[in-house]
Amino acid sequence: MAEPCITIDNLTMAYGDFVIQRDLNFTINRGDVFIVMGGNGCGKTTLLRHMIGLQSPARGDVYYGDEGLWRSDSATRQRILRRTGVMFQSGALLSSMTLAENVALPITEATRLPANKVREIVSYKLALVGLAGFEDYYPSELSGGMQKRAGLARAMALDPEILFFDEPSAGLDPITAKLLDDLILSLSQSLSVTVVVVTHDLDSIFAIGNNSVFLDAESRSMIAGGPPRQLLAESKDPKLVRFLTRGNPSDRNIETRQMRSRA
Amino acid sequence: MPETANIPCQIVAHCRANSLEIAVSGDWVRDAELPAIEPVLAQIEAAKNIETLRFSTDALGRWDSMLVTELIKLIDCAARNGIPLDKTTLPAAIQGLLTLVYAVPERVDAHRSQRQTSWSESIAISTAKAIQHSKEIIIFVGDMAISCMATLRGHAHFRRVDLWLYVQECGPSALPIVTLISLLVGLILAFVGAVQLSMFGAQIYIANLVSLGMTREMGGLMTAIIMSGRTGAAYAAQLGTMHVNNEIDALKTMNLDPMAFLVLPRMLALIFIMPLLCLYADLMGIVGGGLVTVNFFDVSLAEYLDRTATAVKMKDFIVGFVKSSVFGILIALSGCMRGMQCGRSASAVGDAGTSAVVTAIVFIVVADSVMTIICNRLGI
Ligand SMILES: Nc1ncnc2c1ncn2[C@@H]1O[C@H](COP(=O)(O)OP(=O)(O)O)[C@@H](O)[C@H]1O
Ligand SMILES: [Mg+2]
Secondary structure: OOOEEEEEEEEEEEEOOEEEEEEEEEEEEOOOEEEEEEOOOOOHHHHHHHHOOOOOOOEEEEEEOOEEOOOOOHHHHHHHHOOEEEEOOOOOOOOOOOHHHHHHHHHHHHOOOOHHHHHHHHHHHHHHOOOOOOOOOOHHHOOHHHHHHHHHHHHOOOOOOEEEEEOOOOOOOHHHHHHHHHHHHHHHHHHOOEEEEEOOOHHHHHHHOOEEEEEEOOOOEEEEEOOHHHHHHHOOOHHHHHHHOOOOOOOOOHHHHHHHHHO | OOOOOOOOOEEEEEEEOOEEEEEEEEEEOOOOOOOOOHHHHHHHHHOOOOOEEEEEOOOEEEEOHHHHHHHHHHHHHHHHOOOOEEHHHOOHHHHHHHHHHHHOOOOHHHOOOOOOOOHHHHHHHHHHHHHHHHHHHHHHHHHHHHHHHHHHHOOOOOOHHHHHHHHHHHOHHHHHHHHHHHHHHHHHHHHHHHHHHHHHOOHHHHHHHHHHHHHHHHHHHHHHHHHHHHHHHHHHHHHHHHHHOOHHHHHHHOOOOHHHHHHHHHHHHHHHHHHHHHHHHHHHHHHHHHHHHHHHOOOOHHHHHHHHHHHOOHHHHHHHHHHHHHHHHHHHHHHHHHHHOOOOOHHHHHHHHHHHHHHHHHHHHHHHHHHHHHHHHHOO
């Protein structure tokens, strides 16, 4: 049943001569909620930028199906990337446009739908993320969590098959973060999209992820991959265990952890 | 998913006992030919004695937002007519989406009315805005004065390195453009004057025209206009961006007065640099005029210099000096004011830059006229 959606093939990422991560190899299956985790500065955002076509690899490639993103010509690359949507860390809404205009932008760019249909789709997308009625607000008039959700509405504007999230829960209170996690999860289930989440937030990792990779900043490579809960229960790598247990390696039982974080 | 390649996209409503069943078939995607739903909406409106709204989606193929938006319209219409929805026959995925859509009720007070304003109303609004703007200018000048006093008394301060940085930014790096413009202005003055003066064989007076024109008026004015485009706009953009990034709020929380910390050093740098640049521009203009006079109008270099020396008095330089200091204050004032008043978006930063330049040029020209009239009345 596991059908590969994105394959990272021997990817080495670098800024100039400064290598961030080398020889990454993993596969994201269709319908997965895939987590890219790791400490600060290990290159998670950089990896995301490689996957969404913003930064070209030093070596290797990112395959969507069997099409290599970086070995294709730019027309093919655009066609591939049109199937994706990205929610940036800070929302990255265009500050001089209202929410409705922000969400409508990709729709009017890519399609020839009549204006009232575009408006309906915009309202629907905003309602999906719980922002019904906020069409005429400017991003600066919204809280951080609302901006992120509006960014999600824009990312979903064209019904993408793959959604990317950079640190969805960063800067949100635990309850809002949980709501956003739930939203991601229910969207992934009802739209059957593939979701790739870059995060270091343990609660979301265990709540939504069903597969993951762990990037390490020191060795500049991926240390482990697999379902997060399984990694927590079985991993032998001390760095990964420290990361997943918040520096408390004796604490490896997911149920007791969840009880505690709920308490 | 059933094989739907040859099932046409359709939406039909049937009454079944006391429920209304809407059958949706085909591929409801963006690129497909989609039927209108208005007939079905009309059927819902007209329906009598209906207890539930139900969907039948056995022949539904692929679907995306195009379908969901139509379903929402149907459901909303049914809800308005008091017909409850039976979701269970919809595909699970659509059920999930509908749950999300209706999870957070629409905030009624969030909606904004976009009313047409009549022209009398818009005149009133613009007048109110103009009054508001003048008030803002006065408030800014007042704040500025308070911060100056506080700094003089030692209650507020800025970093000396900043001042030095701004001086370098607006002084030496402006020299090339000031050189070019003032040389050319001197040249133009010389040509314009020469055409008239040479008719009387009075070419020698070109020197008077150029040197007085440059020192009293053009040197200061041209430098001011260059600097308002170069430095005034930069100040507005810098402060505007800082405002967008909350940096100005951060300074306030650290108990630093943004006026003293950000605005004052910029203003001092301009007040200090402007007279020097103006002096430099005067000299360049005289050189430019000399080039023309000596090369084209049969006046020797010695004569030109001699004439210039007798024509220009110390007081002319001082007038230019004072004027350009005032221009410096005005440029810094409008640049910093527009920057500090900037809104919180990318385009607001652009607007701040534009309006800084416009404000500065208006201020400069008005102030120049006033000062010229005063000098004339006082016989300076
Ligand atoms: N534009 C850039 N130029 C050079 N180095 C960069 C740039 N952006 C990020 N880096 C470096 O790359 C590393 C990974 O950054 P990033 O992918 O943002 O980390 P994170 O995992 O926290 O998202 C960091 O060490 C950072 O210093
Ligand atoms: Mg990051």
